[in-house]
Amino acid sequence: MSYDRAITVFSPDGHLFQVEYAMEAVRRGSTAIGIKGKDCVVLAVERRALAKLQDPRTIRKIVPLDTSTTLAFSGLTADARVLIHKARLEAQSYRLTCEDDPSVEYLARHIARTQQKYTQRGGVRPFGISSLIAGFDSVDVDVDVIVETDTETEGEGESKTESTTTTTTTTQRRPVLYQTDPAGTHSRWNAQVIGGRNAKSLREFLEKNYTQDMSEQDAVKLGIQSLLEVVDSGAKNMEICVVRETEKVVLEEKEVDEVVKAIEVEIEENKAKGKAKSSSTGSSD
Numbered sequence: 001m002s003y004d005r006a007i008t009v010f011s012p013d014g015h016l017f018q019v020e021y022a023m024e025a026v027r028r029g030s031t032a033i034g035i036k037g038k039d040c041v042v043l044a045v046e047r048r049a050l051a052k053l054q055d056p057r058t059i060r061k062i063v064p065l066d067t068s069t070t071l072a073f074s075g076l077t078a079d080a081r082v083l084i085h086k087a088r089l090e091a092q093s094y095r096l097t098c099e100d101d102p103s104v105e106y107l108a109r110h111i112a113r114t115q116q117k118y119t120q121r122g123g124v125r126p127f128g129i130s131s132l133i134a135g136f137d138s139v140d141v142d143v144d145v146i147v148e149t150d151t152e153t154e155g156e157g158e159s160k161t162e163s164t165t166t167t168t169t170t171t172q173r174r175p176v177l178y179q180t181d182p183a184g185t186h187s188r189w190n191a192q193v194i195g196g197r198n199a200k201s202l203r204e205f206l207e208k209n210y211t212q213d214m215s216e217q218d219a220v221k222l223g224i225q226s227l228l229e230v231v232d233s234g235a236k237n238m239e240i241c242v243v244r245e246t247e248k249v250v251l252e253e254k255e256v257d258e259v260v261k262a263i264e265v266e267i268e269e270n271k272a273k274g275k276a277k278s279s280s281t282g283s284s285d
Helices: 017-027 077-098 104-117 199-209 216-227 253-284
Strands: 032-036 041-046 062-066 069-075 129-152 159-180 186-188 191-194 238-243 248-250
Touching: 017 069, 017 129, 032 069, 032 129, 032 159, 032 199, 032 216, 041 069, 041 129, 041 159, 041 216, 062 077, 069 077, 069 238, 077 104, 077 129, 104 129, 104 159, 104 186, 129 191, 129 238, 159 191, 191 199, 199 216, 216 238, 216 253
Parallel strands: none
Antiparallel strands: 032 041, 032 191, 041 238, 062 069, 069 129, 129 159, 159 186, 238 248
């Protein structure tokens, strides 16, 4: 029996081949990277070479879902367009019903639920995209509060100040990053890579270089540094978006090129230092 022809039939070893083929479509897509900083989320996407007469504004891998939520995707662009339309409708419906912005987690959950529906019914096929969803959500944060109390010393009539530390939970707006895949799962990340043949090595690169509460400048630099591993022509084939609490900023090619040049200079300096160190070690031997 051909188990890969029906979406609703498991193979004997527990695989849904059509879902795995959809994940292969994502691997054949362009690379997208998400990095959560202290007060922003950076989305960095590989932009494939365009035809000479094509308008680059019509090819976007980073799109807004709502006023406070931005999505980057990898995989089939046509599938992404349909899924993005569904997510935007859900965001507007939520806003009309609840009179409030939908959270990033809510939209990530809705997209994942929609993708999962298309793995469980006959007559449809899975969406061939993975997505990174960035924005700001209200998060419970533990804060240490110092409480000072005055106590009187018996018999001396003097007051003594004692300090005690208590932990309270407050709600703050913090950057968040979610990922969804063709199987319909969604998960929260500090940094993640989707798409491209080098996703595994890039994820290892992020694991080595990512630090908690990165500044916006460092997060942008790390995102561009990661893309340089797969992009040959530098800033020309990169799209960098910085999602802040109040706005979303897409960096100009000139700004990206400045960061690329700074990274290249840093690499050359490190190589020169390495050569000098090895030559000094050889001469001492």
